[in-house]
Amino acid sequence: MLQSKLFTKMEKTPPRDEESLNAKLLVQAGFVQKLMAGVYTFLPLGLRVLNKIENIVREEMNNAGAIEMLMPGLQPKENWEATKRWDTFDALLKTKSKFGGEYAMGPTHEEVVYPLLKKHLASYRDFPVAVYQIQTKFRDEKRAKSGLLRGREFRMKDCYSYHASDEERDKYYDVMKNSYMNIFKRLELNAVPTNAGGGTFSELSMEFQVLCAAGEDVIYLCENCNVAVNKELSGDLAAKCPKCKDLTNEKKSIEVGNIFPLKETFAKNFNLVFKDNTGKEKLVSAGCYGLGTSRVMGAIAEVKNDDFGLIWPKSVAPYDxxxxxxxxxxxxxxxxxxxxxxxxxxxxxxxxxxxxxxxxxxxxxxxxxxxxxxxxxxxxxxxxxxxxxxxxxxxxxxxxxxxxxxxxxxxxxxx
Ligand SMILES: [Zn+2]
Structure with missing residues (x-):
């Protein structure tokens, strides 16, 4: 790319209307441009970084046996009423058609993927199935001032796996955990596996947290083991490392991904059932695996920089x-x-x-x-x-x- 043909101009000073470091750097250097609070255009340099991040995620999802598809961002109100989340989901962005319909701008896709798979899963022979998409998502945030770390519109990979038993799902959870570790290694981002289950480390519910003073989460980190427990959920349990029992340190962090089993209620809501090998009807067991790709870009900008600007890892740099x-x-x-x-x-x-x-x-x-x-x-x-x-x-x-x-x-x- 010839820089003389790059239409975007760099700013001499950081933008005054941005509070977060990642937005200051990414806007000043011409990677993104703010349209309004929490909503950014990815300019040519920024899109190259985002595409590289998403391609690494895509490759690792494919390696884990997940299959890519693309679901709609616009979702019918009826599906959200079926899960009783139309009135209770935090930050659900709702919109009305002038012809009378009401819709949700998808912040997540259980309301789409469950009824979708209901048409395809009938017998125990149909399992396991893991599907994923990389897509634009929406949240109606009251205050969006953290640049790419918390957007009203943002990019995300979400993956859903379906199994004939909880045991099979728990095995796949380990495959996904491994896949996430590979992704963050390739991104050269130290994302600490953090127990979010509220109890012992062995519980199957994990966040991946990047240490950062600007982060909104607080974790108890064991630096010996590079594992942590989320403060919000842990109570006093986390003062000691769940592995080596040493004292942990309280740190601020950014959540860039999470993996967890889905509640049985979704399968009940949409009556997602199958016949087992004895012909008996059973509820499908499912897991959910999220990763914010635009947030990862913000996190890299937030932690990999110096007084002069950004320092991209080679794997996601706009150019080598x-x-x-x-x-x-x-x-x-x-x-x-x-x-x-x-x-x-x-x-x-x-x-x-x-x-x-x-x-x-x-x-x-x-x-x-x-x-x-x-x-x-x-x-x-x-x-x-x-x-x-x-x-x-x-x-x-x-x-x-x-x-x-x-x-x-x-x-x-x-x-
Ligand atoms: Zn430890």
Missing amino acids: IHLVYLKSNDRNVMAEAEKFYRKCLEADAGILFDDRDDVSAGSKFAESDLIGIPLRVVISDRTLEKESAEIKKRNEKNAGLVKLDDLDSYISKDS
Whole structure:
């Protein structure tokens, strides 16, 4: 991508109408733009990050045997009345048609997926089934001031698994737990498995929490074991680690995912039953696995940054390489920069090329730090005097020179 063609402009200072660090950074660097409180447009750079996060989630869900589909965001009131959640669901965003119908803007999809699967599941032979979607969801938040950490409109992966018995469901819970650990490892995000069941650690209900001073959750963390218990649900039980029994530390955190068994009531509400191998009718057993993909993007921005801007992990960075050309009267400088750019494109490597002629070197470096691409490559008069390019990793302080002939080794295929 040529930076001269990127229509979005970076701001010189952080936006004044944002309180949270993630929104300050992401807006200033041109990743997202606020339409109203809790509602953001994903600009080209931001969409690349979001897509990379969602593709990692998609791959791991597929590996876990879940099958992707896409359910509607707009849901009929009748389904929410069937679960008695039309009047009780916290932050349900409701809308009315001028033709008389009433709808919910989906914050979650039990009301859609249960009746959907009722048409397809009849016999014990039909199990297990796990379906998921990655979709835009809505919550009617009173105060949405945390940027991507708490949106009125946000992106989420939600997965629902269906089983012929609770035992089978509990086995699949472990598959999902493993899958979540893989996702966060690939995102280079330390998301601490946190017991949310209110009791012992072995209970099957888990949140994944990212430590962060701006977080809305409070957890009791054991740093030896990298496990935690949510304060809200635990009472005094969590003062000691459930594994090693050492004292835990109270920390603020952001919940980026959760996995838990679904209550039997949904199956009862929609009469989701099947015939077991003796012909007896039984209620289906189900689990639910959520992960906020736009919130993950906000969490990464919130914890991976320095005084100069964002520091993206390679797996989700908008581009792998930021090639910066510094204006020169010597045509050879632009020619060398273009040569490297073309090589990267041919190798299918993700590269942003700052080819602009009307921006000072100081501004280019400041913007490059703000955007936070993992590797910066500078080609200028000074580097070419030594037949070299300057290389600097975003997460390291020092820059170094690399011979132009050796530059190819920095090109890696975009994931
Ligand atoms: Zn411990």
